[in-house]
Amino acid sequence: MHILVIDGSPRPGKNTDMMCDAFIAGAATKGHTATKFRVAGKKLNGCIHCMQCYKNGPCSQKDDMIPLYDEIEKADMIVLASPIYFWHITAQMKAVIDRMYALYVAGRFKAKKTAGIFVSGGDADCSDEAVSFYNNVIIKRLHWEDCGVLRVARTGRDDYDLEAYKQKAFDLGASL
Numbered sequence: 001m002h003i004l005v006i007d008g009s010p011r012p013g014k015n016t017d018m019m020c021d022a023f024i025a026g027a028a029t030k031g032h033t034a035t036k037f038r039v040a041g042k043k044l045n046g047c048i049h050c051m052q053c054y055k056n057g058p059c060s061q062k063d064d065m066i067p068l069y070d071e072i073e074k075a076d077m078i079v080l081a082s083p084i085y086f087w088h089i090t091a092q093m094k095a096v097i098d099r100m101y102a103l104y105v106a107g108r109f110k111a112k113k114t115a116g117i118f119v120s121g122g123d124a125d126c127s128d129e130a131v132s133f134y135n136n137v138i139i140k141r142l143h144w145e146d147c148g149v150l151r152v153a154r155t156g157r158d159d160y161d162l163e164a165y166k167q168k169a170f171d172l173g174a175s176l
């Protein structure tokens with residue numbers, strides 16, 4: 001299958017980005033292809049509720065979300081990978097999710113397989129809100145098929161084992 005990995009970190013090359021790459025490498029061992037979309041450096045506005053998507057759609061805002069719409073439609077699976085900011089996903093990741101509404105109202109929003117990768121500087125429970133959002137919205141409301149969640153924790157701490165987490169991300173990809 002083809003996987004779209006949405007990397008919600010504004011920091012290229014850091015923890016979330018590395019987990020995305022490890023996940024993609026694992027998925028490749030099973031013959032899956034992947035595209036990684038980094039929010040870093042992109043212009044991604046929040047939804048402005050203009051209702052254009054209800055009329056001629058898909059979206060009135062001409063920013064870096066436009067090419068992502070095609071990628072979302074093409075993908076069989078979407079991985080939501082986000083750092084934890086204030087106990088939740090980043091604003092950039094939320095903007096991408098809100099803007100998916102344009103596909104949703106256009107009837108172009110198909111159920112996908114999905115997985116979550118949530119990366120916190122503090123303990124694993126710092127990603128509780130993000131995991132709840134993943135379970136209650138992405139799985140329960142959108143009916144996407146859950147392929148697993150990886151919580152990466154304590155990234156800024158002395159005991160952070162980057163290689164062990166990269167292996168977990170690889171294993172999640174290889175489990176598909």
Ligand SMILES: Cc1cc2nc3c(=O)[nH]c(=O)nc-3n(C[C@H](O)[C@H](O)[C@H](O)COP(=O)(O)O)c2cc1C
Pocket residue numbers: 009010011014015016017083084085086087088119120121122123126155156
């Ligand atoms: C604005 C901001 C808010 C953050 N809030 C939290 C938080 O609530 N809980 C937590 O554990 N870490 C928090 N962090 C730390 C990040 O989750 C951590 O540094 C993570 O590794 C960032 O992902 P990255 O390495 O891919 O950039 C915050 C960082 C920033 C910049």
